[in-house]
Amino acid sequence: MTHPFLDLAPLSAARFASVEDRVARLLDTRQDVVIMQGEALLPLEGAIRGTAGPGTTALNVITGPYGQTFGDWLRDCGATVIDLAVPFHTAATADQIRAAFTEHPEIGFVSLVHAEAATGNTNPVAEIGEVVKEHDALFYLDAVASVGAEPVLPDAWGVDLCVIGAQKAMGGPAGVSAVSVSERAWARMAANPKAPRRSYLSLLDWKERWLDGGRKALPHAPAQLEMLALEACVERIEADGLDTVMARHASAAAATRAGAVALGAGLEPYVHEAREAAPVATTLRAPAGVVASELVARALASDPALPLAAGGGALAKEMIRVNHYGADATPGAVRSSLTALGAALAERGLDVDLAGALRAGEQAWR
Structure with a gap:
């Protein structure tokens, strides 16, 4: 018996390379793009371990949990780490990065998360990139949550290592990911004796066994289903138009934020300024005396999806x-979420204005 997920024809090297080329076009980059055969944590960790080590002084910007993780990896590599911790209700600024360089001119590596879906903020990468470029530091960017929801432009921003995943705004699979790598970053890895080699974490292995050979023979069997799903999701973005996909996420964020404010009951945006709020997901602060996890559990009881x-x-x-990312960047998903949260708050005896919230959300959708 046949099955749509089984008995597939082998994925050729040419087709694998064509997917990499399409991802490169999505990022508007001329850098090398490598599709890694695992979730985005694979290239995120591999890129740090490949380029950082003893002698590296790294500025690690923390605007959420992933920034904290990057600091742990950098320290484990032997790097000297300067953490710039920013309150989760806001975003980092170029001035903060500039001040860190002034205080620590030895900084040669900067790690930053573009958008933190976990905290709902987004950082001004273009402005920060200008400061990093002025000081000739290597620039590492986690764009997993931002790609597809807002512009991600490694070349224009001077990003040396840009990691993306397809499982959020791109609406694709979680089992593969990609990283764009500048010539400077490759040189840093080649000179780093501690960079992973002959390892699943190794970007150098992909360069030597795949890129340097002209992408003629894959170094190992690819994750076929995930690669096909990635190809399909990139095709869908191309068909809709990247600007259209990003606009849909911006509208979902604006509608959710406006609706939550209008709902009342003490519910409020977690990120104070709308311009610092990520289009990929909106975070809200639960009303005083209400435990957020309990409120969410009650809301999901009406619809677990x-x-x-x-x-x-x-x-x-x-x-x-x-x-509200991917397939959930829709007016219906925003409306259903506001309705469920409103019902859960009302059950606790709080005064909510659901009609006003839905109306505000509809008006904010642009």
Whole structure:
């Protein structure tokens, strides 16, 4: 018996390379793009371990949990790490980065998360990139949550290592990811004796066994289903138009934010300024006396498919996430989420204005 997920023809090297080329066009980059055969944590960790080590002084910008993880990896590599911790309700600024370079001119590596879906903020990468470029530091960017929701332009921003994943705004699979690598970053890896080699974390292995050979023979069997799903999701973005996809996410964010404010009951945006709020997901602060995780659980009881989640770790008590990305970047998903949250708040005896919230959300959708 046949099955659509089984008995597939082998994925050729030429087709694999064509998917890489399409991802490169999505990022408007001329850098090498490597599709890694695993979730985005694979190239995120591999890129740090490949380029950082003893002698590296790294500025690690923390605007959410992933920034904290990057600092751990950098320290594990032997790098000297200067953490710039920014309150999760805001974004980093170019002035903060400039001040860090002034205080620590030895910084040669900067790690930054573009958009933190976990905290709902987005950082001004173009402005920060200008500062990093002035100081000739290597620039590492996690754009997993931002790609497809807002512009991601490694070449224009001077990003040396840009990691993306397809599982959020791109609406694709989680099992493969990609990284664009500048010539400077390749040179840094080649000169780093501690860079992973003959390892699943190794970007150098992909360069030597895949890129340097003209992308004629794959170094190992590819994750076929995930590659086909990635190809399909890029095709869909191309058909819709990247600007259209990004506009849909911006509208979902604006509608969710406006609707939550109008809903009342003390519910408010977690990220204070709308311009610092990520289009990929909106985070909300639960009303005083309400545990966010309990409120979300009650809202999901009406429909477990709603794109709602509580914040992770300690944030579970105060943060609600509306994950309006990918297939959920729609007016219907925003409306259903506001309705479920309104009902859960009303059950607790709080005064909500659901009609006003839905109206505000509809008016904010642009």
